[in-house]
Amino acid sequence: xxxxxxxxxxxxxxxxxxxxxxxxxxxxxxxxxxxxxxxxxxxxxxxxxxxxxxxxxxxxxxxxxxxxxxxxxxxxxxxxxxxxxxxxxxxxxxxxxxxxxxxxxxxxxxxxxxxxxxxxxxxxxxxxxxxxxxxxxxxxxxxxxxxxxxxxxxxxxxxxxxxxxxxxxxxxxxxxxxxxxxxxxxxxxxxxxxxxxxxxxxxxxxxxxxxxxxxxxxxxxxxxxxxxxxxxxxxxxxxxxxxxxxxxxxxxxxxxxxxxxxxxxxxxxxxxxxxxxxxxxxxxxxxxxxxxxxxxxx
Amino acid sequence: xxxxxxxxxxxxxxxxxxxxxxxxxxxxxxxxxxxxxxxxxxxxxxxxxxxxxxxxxxxxxxxxxxxxxxxxxxxxxxxxxxxxxxxxxxxxxxxxxxxxxxxxxxxxxxxxxxxxxxxxxxxxxxxxxxxxxxxxxxxxxxxxxxxxxxxxxxxxxxxxxxxxxxxxxxxxxxxxxxxxxxxxxxxxxxxxxxxxxxxxxxxxxxxxxxxxxxxxxxxxxxxxxxxxxxxxxxxxxxxxxxxxxxxxxxxxxxxxxxxxxxxxxxxxxxxxxxxxxxxxxxxxxxxxxxxxxxxxxxxxxxxxxxxxxxxxxxxxxxxxxxxxxxxxxxxxxxxxxxxxxxxxxxxxxxxxxx
Numbered sequence: 158x159x160x161x162x163x164x165x166x167x168x169x170x171x172x173x174x175x176x177x178x179x180x181x182x183x184x185x186x187x188x189x190x191x192x193x194x195x196x197x198x199x200x201x202x203x204x205x206x207x208x209x210x211x212x213x214x215x216x217x218x219x220x221x222x223x224x225x226x227x228x229x230x231x232x233x234x235x236x237x238x239x240x241x242x243x244x245x246x247x248x249x250x251x252x253x254x255x256x257x258x259x260x261x262x263x264x265x266x267x268x269x270x271x272x273x274x275x276x277x278x279x280x281x282x283x284x285x286x287x288x289x290x291x292x293x294x295x296x297x298x299x300x301x302x303x304x305x306x307x308x309x310x311x312x313x314x315x316x317x318x319x320x321x322x323x324x325x326x327x328x329x330x331x332x333x334x335x336x337x338x339x340x341x342x343x344x345x346x347x348x349x350x351x352x353x354x355x356x357x358x359x360x361x362x363x364x365x366x367x368x369x370x371x372x373x374x375x376x377x378x379x380x381x382x383x384x385x386x387x388x389x390x391x392x393x394x395x396x397x398x399x400x401x402x403x404x405x406x407x408x409x410x411x412x413x414x415x416x417x418x419x420x421x422x423x424x425x426x427x428x429x430x431x432x433x434x435x436x437x438x439x440x441x442x443x444x445x446x447x448x449x450x451x452x453x454x455x
Numbered sequence: 456x457x458x459x460x461x462x463x464x465x466x467x468x469x470x471x472x473x474x475x476x477x478x479x480x481x482x483x484x485x486x487x488x489x490x491x492x493x494x495x496x497x498x499x500x501x502x503x504x505x506x507x508x509x510x511x512x513x514x515x516x517x518x519x520x521x522x523x524x525x526x527x528x529x530x531x532x533x534x535x536x537x538x539x540x541x542x543x544x545x546x547x548x549x550x551x552x553x554x555x556x557x558x559x560x561x562x563x564x565x566x567x568x569x570x571x572x573x574x575x576x577x578x579x580x581x582x583x584x585x586x587x588x589x590x591x592x593x594x595x596x597x598x599x600x601x602x603x604x605x606x607x608x609x610x611x612x613x614x615x616x617x618x619x620x621x622x623x624x625x626x627x628x629x630x631x632x633x634x635x636x637x638x639x640x641x642x643x644x645x646x647x648x649x650x651x652x653x654x655x656x657x658x659x660x661x662x663x664x665x666x667x668x669x670x671x672x673x674x675x676x677x678x679x680x681x682x683x684x685x686x687x688x689x690x691x692x693x694x695x696x697x698x699x700x701x702x703x704x705x706x707x708x709x710x711x712x713x714x715x716x717x718x719x720x721x722x723x724x725x726x727x728x729x730x731x732x733x734x735x736x737x738x739x740x741x742x743x744x745x746x747x748x749x750x751x752x753x754x755x756x757x758x759x760x761x762x763x764x765x766x767x768x769x770x771x772x773x774x775x776x777x778x779x780x781x782x783x784x785x786x787x788x789x790x791x792x793x794x795x796x797x798x799x800x801x802x803x804x805x806x807x808x809x
Contacts (some may be wrong), residue, residue, distance in 0.1 A: 173554075204770040338540075340539075340540060340542055341540050341542055343509050343536070343538065344536075344542040344600070344603075346508075346509065346528070346529040346530060346536060347507065347509075347529055347534065347535060347536045347556075347604075348555055348559055348562050348602075348603060349556055349559040350554035350555070350559055351531045351559065354555075354559065358546060358547065358555075359544065360543075361545045362545045364547075
């Protein structure tokens with residue numbers, strides 16, 4: 158004898174709003190891009206199937222390779238500077254007293270400024286004729302011009318990103334640091350641990366999780382950076398600061414090559430997904446090791 | 456190893472209105488096992504942190520072997536301290552955790568290995584030596600915390616801050632015995648903070664009872680039991696605690712509920728608040744001898760029955776051995792050799808005369 162389960166499809170109406178929202182915000186736009194990426198058009202709204210041709214073209218093109226390398230280099234430099242610097246600042250911040258709120262507000266300020274405003278600030282700041290930085294360097298006799306010199310352009314963009322986003326790393330690390338119970342530091346003093354040992358064996362392990370979030374966020378954001386370099390350098394001089402995002406916009410909106418642009422954005426998306434997955438797997442693998450070890454010993 | 460002296464030591468936390476520790480003068484001998492006993496918030500941990508150097512006292516000096524160490528850091532004092540909650544270095548293995556304090560002090564490698572192996576054996580952690588410390592249970596983690604103190608054989612003193620709070624009851628007993636053995640073997644000066652009287656009385660040669668930031672009595676477990684110097688000690692030690700009965704003084708007699716109790720001294724001009732202290736163990740129940748007791752509750756605790764009742768509105772507890780009949784309307788009498796007299800909570804004399 159079996160009990161007949163009552164089927165009730167009304168529940169589907171409950172999830173409808175979410176389905177509609179997700180469809181409009183994510184699924185339909187993404188599918189449109191997929192649709193463009195496998196078709197070609199000569200206007201007149203006539204499309205025909207080209208299969209993986211655009212993907213092959215993008216993957217083989219030197220323009221894409223260069224933009225990808227530039228973007229990877231930019232993200233790599235950003236992470237290499239912002240993560241250690243963020244940890245250092247978080248370590249130096251006071252843990253109690255009136256200094257805490259002062260520091261937190263100062264740290265939060267750059268994060269509150271809209272991207273394009275940050276770009277404009279640095280565009281003006283670095284100008285040789287009127288900018289504080291550019292003019293100051295020029296009057297010191299240093300030949301600095303981000304609009305003409307490749308290295309200067311890169312330095313300006315990296316400095317800008319460090320100024321804008323190190324705070325995020327600082328705030329995340331700081332939240333991890335203040336959560337460490339005082340007794341750990343006391344025990345370390347009893348054990349005669351050096352400052353470095355305290356960092357290496359207490360602080361770093363305890364902030365590992367927030368640090369993972371910081372690395373992921375900073376990688377994704379810097380890999381997708383568009384507004385600030387677009388405002389400051391516009392991808393120049395030449396192509397030296399043309400990152401994937403700027404290249405993509407030029408291709409899609411400048412040249413109106415919808416097929417290759419769609420294929421490129423899908424590849425772009427998959428690269429970000431892949432790199433994030435690698436980061437996540439590597440950084441959480443330590444935990445898994447430990448768990449499997451203890452499982453084996455029991 | 457060192458003797459520890461506290462000279463006019465007192466501490467007040469910044470911005471706090473009251474002293475966490477009232478001025479005290481203490482001298483604890485080298486190689487002794489001391490227990491700091493008292494209720495939560497009485498200043499035990501503050502005192503311990505001052506001795507280890509984690510906290511600088513606002514007044515007074517700390518001396519190890521007659522050398523002033525008040526201004527020395529924890530590292531310079533060479534002190535081991537075990538905390539209430541386990542502290543382990545997550546990323547290290549059990550053995551690395553135990554080796555850490557030795558490595559920081561530059562002990563030779565083979566010496567480290569030897570001492571770590573010793574500690575692992577002492578704490579029964581040999582099988583887990585190469586496991587990550589974070590994968591252990593709270594019990595084992597606390598064993599590691601203990602172990603990091605015990606591997607250091609050259610320390611001036613080992614301080615324990617309620618180290619067995621998180622440990623399972625059966626293991627508690629085992630570890631306490633182990634600590635006792637370690638003390639006998641190495642003769643470290645050990646100071647053990649606890650609010651559990653059983654722990655204090657079984658661990659220590661000398662128990663220091665603290666109450667509201669002050670040391671109220673130091674003594675052997677027996678002294679604390681028989682002649683509590685403060686009514687708090689009487690109430691805190693023993694289960695149930697000492698009966699404290701308000702009384703009037705008349706020459707060399709105390710008057711409680713109309714009954715005259717002879718004292719060992721004459722008090723001429725009684726102005727203080729006087730109380731008699733008598734342990735439940737020293738109260739006899741009978742059918743018609745002494746004061747009538749109104750029984751309010753009987754608690755059977757195994758070997759004894761605790762009789763709770765009232766005499767003239769004052770709560771009185773008595774212990775009766777299991778199997779001894781308790782009379783219907785009992786009368787109580789006090790064993791006068793075990794009566795203590797208190798004036799404003801401090802002991803001034805004892806019962807006598809008979």
